Amino acid sequence: MSHYKKATFLLSAAEVKQLPPDMGYEVAIVGRSNAGKSSVLNCITQNNKLARVSKTPGRTQQINIFVLDEDRRLMDLPGYGFAHVPLREKRKWEATINKYFEQRTCLKGLVLVMDIRHPFRDLDMNMLDYCLHHELPVHILLNKADKLSKGAAKAVLLDAVPILEEYGPQVTLQTFSAMKKTGVKELQTVLDKWYGYNS
Numbered sequence: 001m002s003h004y005k006k007a008t009f010l011l012s013a014a015e016v017k018q019l020p021p022d023m024g025y026e027v028a029i030v031g032r033s034n035a036g037k038s039s040v041l042n043c044i045t046q047n048n049k050l051a052r053v054s055k056t057p058g059r060t061q062q063i064n065i066f067v068l069d070e071d072r073r074l075m076d077l078p079g080y081g082f083a084h085v086p087l088r089e090k091r092k093w094e095a096t097i098n099k100y101f102e103q104r105t106c107l108k109g110l111v112l113v114m115d116i117r118h119p120f121r122d123l124d125m126n127m128l129d130y131c132l133h134h135e136l137p138v139h140i141l142l143n144k145a146d147k148l149s150k151g152a153a154k155a156v157l158l159d160a161v162p163i164l165e166e167y168g169p170q171v172t173l174q175t176f177s178a179m180k181k182t183g184v185k186e187l188q189t190v191l192d193k194w195y196g197y198n199s
């Protein structure tokens with residue numbers, strides 16, 4: 001993941017209008033709170049300190065932007081499903097994401113992080129529908145695979161087959177462990193394609 005190792009924090013944006021110009025390639029990462037989004041980000045970039053910024057109080061509702069090079073950015077979208085978030089905050093989150101998906105032509109794909117023990121919850125399904133509505137490819141990471149036996153992890157993959165069939169080839173899925181760093185190569189292949197590294 002040598003390209004990804006170069007990632008540096010650029011800024012946190014509360015509004016879409018604060019984002020850098022809509023050029024080059026952007027990949028966004030999203031997921032329910034606690035699914036392991038920050039751990040995945042740190043794993044991709046091999047930098048354990050990188051995503052700490054997204055945990056800074058007050059920045060949880062913001063888009064944290066990491067730069068790989070002048071054309072490529074990794075966007076850490078605000079997590080969803082936090083307990084006890086006021087409705088007003090939720091609406092604001094929806095409005096920001098809405099605008100981001102609608103306006104950002106450089107957005108090439110979305111990494112959707114789920115906890116393999118609790119996959120495809122309602123809010124995850126909403127996010128999937130939403131991405132498909134915007135014709136965005138989604139790569140699902142069933143994270144924390146180390147918490148399950150190989151057989152149990154395989155069963156989750158099998159259970160997901162009908163869901164994937166319904167969504168078509170725009171949605172792909174793999175098991176992952178940010179802790180054990182398993183599945184990193186498979187993820188890299190998807191990211192490389194979206195970022196145009198091999199073309």
Ligand code: GDP
Binds near residue numbers: 031036038145179
């Ligand atoms: P976020 O809220 O989605 O950014 O989640 P974090 O990255 O902060 O992770 C939430 C919790 O899950 C932390 O305690 C992590 O250490 C743990 N975690 C994240 N990824 C993994 C994983 O692959 N395996 C295990 N066992 N724990 C993980």
